[in-house]
Amino acid sequence: MSHVDSEVRPSNFIRNIIDEDLESGKHTSVHTRFPPEPNGYLHIGHAKSICLNFGIAQDYKGLCNLRFDDTNPEKEDIDYVHSIQDDVKWLGFQWDGEIRYSSNYFDKLHQYAIELINKGLAYVCFLNSEETREYRGTLKEPGKNSPYRDTSVQENLELFEKMRKGEFKEGECALRAKIDMASSFMCMRDPVIYRIRFAHHHQSGDKWCIYPMYDFTHCISDAIENISHSLCTLEFQDNRRLYDWVLDQLDDFKAPNRTRQYEFSRLNLEYTLMSKRKLNDLVVRDVVHGWDDPRMPTIAGLRRRGYTSASIREFCKRIGVTKQENMIEVGMLDACIREELNEHAPRAMAVINPVKVIIENYPQDQIETINAPVHPSNEEMGKRELAFGRELFIDAADFREEANKKYKRLVQGKEVRLRNAYVIKAERCDKDAEGNITTIYCTYDDETLGKNPSDGRKVKGVIHWVEASTAKPAEFRLYDRLFTDANPAAAETIDEVLNPDSLVVTHGLVEAGLITAEAEKAYQFEREGYFCADNKDSTPESLVFNLTVALRDSSQ
Structure with missing residues (x-):
């Protein structure tokens, strides 16, 4: 027994x-x-x-x-x-x-x-x-x-x-x-x-x-x-x-x-080095920014990236203890953190590649407060307040002048629902000299606040947004695998399998409440992924968010 x-x-x-x-x-x-x-x-x-x-x-x-x-x-x-x-x-x-x-x-x-x-x-x-x-x-x-x-x-x-x-x-x-x-x-x-x-x-x-x-x-x-x-x-x-x-x-x-x-x-573990000697070499040569760089497989690095101790314990439980050597899929580790964060992470909105939206029929100089759930399926986590006004920012990828039926975001001449807010319709847009869209002009339906896609309107999609005057600027560090090869230890040299895109830095905006974001605590940035405030570089005056893990389907 x-x-x-x-x-x-x-x-x-x-x-x-x-x-x-x-x-x-x-x-x-x-x-x-x-x-x-x-x-x-x-x-x-x-x-x-x-x-x-x-x-x-x-x-x-x-x-x-x-x-x-x-x-x-x-x-x-x-x-x-x-x-x-x-x-x-x-x-x-x-x-x-x-x-x-x-x-x-x-x-x-x-x-x-x-x-x-x-x-x-x-x-x-x-x-x-x-x-x-x-x-x-x-x-x-x-x-x-x-x-x-x-x-x-x-x-x-x-x-x-x-x-x-x-x-x-x-x-x-x-x-x-x-x-x-x-x-x-x-x-x-x-x-x-x-x-x-x-x-x-x-x-x-x-x-x-x-x-x-x-x-x-x-x-x-x-x-x-x-x-x-x-x-x-x-x-x-x-x-x-x-x-x-x-x-x-x-x-x-x-x-x-x-x-x-x-x-x-x-x-x-796939795409991961487990040799402290080789990891130290990456640190010494400044390939990464220290032992706790969020791209590193160190516990300190995973912690800084927003992984939780519970998710790592669960991962260790799932892989089990045997005498047989094998290679564990990195997706198993990702699944452990996703499952936990999907259940426990508070929701928030962030625009990583912002483009301005002006709602022309919204009252000038009016800012209203919208109550949104902290978590869509856990009422006990309460509500959060979102500012809404005439000028917003959405992600540049969420707008097209023309699109096929599979594109369920904002298209010129068509409607989309803003998460937790109103239905808007894109009327026209401005572009710069290089043809990049700089401003999207929209109208909104003031009868659609708080209603959902089953209210009779044929609105195909929902997009995230932030209100322009209250949103806070933020740096986003988008992390990917440090190596391009599933077994980097087998490479003749480490440098030949380094991923040049293991870190991409962008600058955007987050909803105002994130100014008090706790370091290492992951949020689900709706439709973007799970992010946490960096435990070294993020301050209320200069917000820095690390990508913990992407959503299963980033278009949702």
């Missing part, structure tokens, strides 16, 4: 393992961890891991730690530490107790390395990086033992102490585990477990000039924290052998119920 409600959370192979461990008594509780490296902002792939680790802890009434894998100080930054904390909280999760750092355990890790040396299971090796690769062998050929492999325990202890004191140069030597140079698993061919780095650490300062490798650090950190189920992506599957080997050799971790590693498939 499952320990959680299967109707609330679909089962998967990890939950089945946990259920079996709890039933057998191997574990009496569930304790997971999320262990990001603070070398960049988290992306949508990390969101899957966050939802899995924290979600499982919640469902089984267990605990989940947030532990920073901070063993590579040259690439890490405290800004990344803070951004990761913000992302986890924004997604709706809270870690157990204080934040952990692998650096919290540097003293213990150093002692465990000495234990391996004393047991003849680690040695200081002076092969350079090129020689180390040569000695390692290939997938088809076994490796060769390092000439330093049989150095005595006492000499290795002395050499390792010299490493710690900074008496060797970076790259001059490293501490390696003594396992099996003929292993079919490359990670078991005497892997490096400590290397020299003269780098300031954002947590430990300048105390250390030797830093443990991830594979040595991670398993020990899990064991110290009594993690019951260590969940990793599939690229660490072979490394599970090293994970178990390290813990098998250390006296403190002999318990039969000690932590175990389980692997699941990482998230591969």
